[in-house]
Amino acid sequence: MNLFVTLLRRETTALFVSPIAWAVIAVFLLLMGYTFTMNLFIAKTASLTHIFFQAAALLVLIVPILTMRQFAEERRGGTLELLLTAPVPEHAVVLAKFGAAWIVTLVMIGLTGVYAIVLGIWGTPDWGPVYAGYVGLVALSAALVSLGVMVSALTSNQIVAAMVTLGLFTLMWMVDTLATLLPAGIDNVLIGVSLLAHVTPFATGALYTSDFGFFIVLTLAGLFFATRALGRR
Amino acid sequence: MSFPEAGAPAAPAFSLPAPVVQARGLVKWYGRRKAVDRVSFDVMPGEVVGLLGPNGSGKSTILRMLTGYLAPTDGIATIDGCDVLTDSLEARRRVGYVPEDxxxxxxxxxxxxxxxxxxxxxxxxxxxxxxxxxxxxxxxxxxxxxxxxxxxxxxxxxxxxxxxxxxxxPKLVILDEPTNGLDPRQIIELRGVIRGIAERHAVLVTSHILAEIERTAQRALILLDGRLLGQYVIGSGEPLEDVFLRMTEAEGPGAA
Incomplete structure (x- = not known):
């Protein structure tokens, strides 16, 4: 546990020392703030449903930038060799990398809580969907960060890691649109792996264990394969 | 006063310390290329052993297998009795490693x-x-x-x-090409540092420079194309350069 905390502290510090985390948080909040303002003052709706959909879509675009360096940079700089020849189990390294990048995404998501507070002050929002939306974003971000860390563990090139992760996320986001072209049976499989299909219930205020399960399975699978990728030397 | 029972093994008059490193038949394949070919050696406590060989002779690969960073394709290596593959964490706890770059x-x-x-x-x-x-x-x-x-x-x-x-x-300190990129003064200082380390740890150091191994190590293991050609105790008569040339030339002209 102490070992994990030591690694997590270093990883989190490394992310916040680099300008990437700050740039990502700033751009995310800028775009979210723009949408919230338009939603509130032009559409005049006291709801965060649009905000949650946009936040989810932005996470799909932004998480690859956060996770691309996690292992790729260590591999390129040789520090991975230093880390993995110390008496440290691979899974502790993976969990620390995952934890650090997830903390950054949680900070981003947490800061959008200001919008909920503003809604609460100036209007009477239905709080159920607001809570559900945030739970959904937290679950989605865990799955995305885990998959991003997994891809980063497979390459020493940050750009390759970012592009492969982005491609994977985009495909998983919109794969359900392909379902309409496929025969019954197969279409359900594609809908079952679609990020959008599992985010939508959360964003609209519905909590299903199947959606939770989906994101938990993705998160665990990403961490498992990242650990396997590190062990494959 | 008691005597050992009949048939009991006689106690040895003295006992040698156990080796810090025991490598037996280490093999490493990278795809179709054999980087290390059945390499066996020991490193004793307090000893400074040099792995000497040209670039690409398998020195760094051997070190990476000893540190647990690479898994051997075949063979066994132990650090202070801990298998680098099956007891990896304990083996790594006993090694301090300085990679080449x-x-x-x-x-x-x-x-x-x-x-x-x-x-x-x-x-x-x-x-x-x-x-x-x-x-x-x-x-x-x-x-x-x-x-x-x-x-x-x-x-x-x-x-x-x-x-x-x-x-x-750690019981063992591994230095991979430690003089790379250093100026002459830094190289001289580093030799002193390595001698200081050897007072408390066994040291395994690699170099492709004969003079460095001759000045820092007590024993040189000479490698070529992933094979251990032989070993030589520094200062035991013949200059290391002559031993190295004789061993590598025996492998064919231009082998080194």
Whole structure:
């Protein structure tokens, strides 16, 4: 546990020392703030449903930038060799990398809580969907960060890691649109792996264990394969 | 006074210390290329052993297998009795390793980096500061301990890398091409540092430079194309250069 905390502290510090985390948080909040303002003052709706959909879509675009360096940079700089020849189990390294990048995404998501507070002050929002939306974003971000860390563990090139992760996320986001072209049976499989299909219930205020399960399975699978990728030397 | 029972094995008159490193038949394939071919050797406590060979002879691959970074395709290696494959964490606890390109975290301060590595190497929290002070003193890093690593010269970076390898008092310290990129003064200083390390640890050092092995090691293991051609006790008569040429030329003209 102490070992994990030591690694997590270093990883989190490394992310916040680099300008990437700050740039990502700033751009995310800028775009979210723009949408919230338009939603509130032009559409005049006291709801965060649009905000949650946009936040989810932005996470799909932004998480690859956060996770691309996690292992790729260590591999390129040789520090991975230093880390993995110390008496440290691979899974502790993976969990620390995952934890650090997830903390950054949680900070981003947490800061959008200001919008909920503003809604609460100036209007009477239905709080159920607001809570559900945030739970959904937290679950989605865990799955995305885990998959991003997994891809980063497979390459020493940050750009390759970012592009492969982005491609994977985009495909998983919109794969359900392909379902309409496929025969019954197969279409359900594609809908079952679609990020959008599992985010939508959360964003609209519905909590299903199947959606939770989906994101938990993705998160665990990403961490498992990242650990396997590190062990494959 | 008691006597051993009849048939009991007689107690040895003296016992040799167990080797820190035991490598037996190490093999490593990279795809279709055999990088290391049935290499066996021992390193005894307090000994400085040099792995000598041209670039691509398998030196770094052997070190990486001993540190647990690479899994051998075949063969066994133990560090202080711990198998590097099946008891990897315990084996790694007994090794301090300085990779060839001296990889460090450039944004960290020297003392932060050393404290981080001390914790990773299992130094208990109350002892971390003392362990860092100890290696800072041993490697004479006092003047740079508060600086960020990115601001250090190559020589100081090398010392920081060695310092982290000494944390946790490993049985074996492995240095991969430690003189690479150093100026002559730094190389001379480093030789002194290696001699100092050898007072408390076994040392395995690689180089493709004959003079470096001759000056720092007590025994040289000569490698070519992944094979161990032989070993030579430094200072036992014939110059190392002659031994190296004889061994490598026996493998065919232009082999080295």
């Amino acid at each position: 001296v990889p460090l975290y450039p944004q960290m301060r020297v003392h932060e980096f050393l404290a981080f590595m001390a914790r990773l190497r299992g130094v208990a929290a109350p002892g971390v500061a003392q362990a860092v002070d100890d290696v800072v003193d041993r490697l004479r890093l006092g003047s740079v301990r508060a600086l960020t690593i990115s601001k250090l010269s190559r020589g100081f970076r090398q010392r920081v890398a060695i310092a982290q390898a000494l944390l946790g008092e």
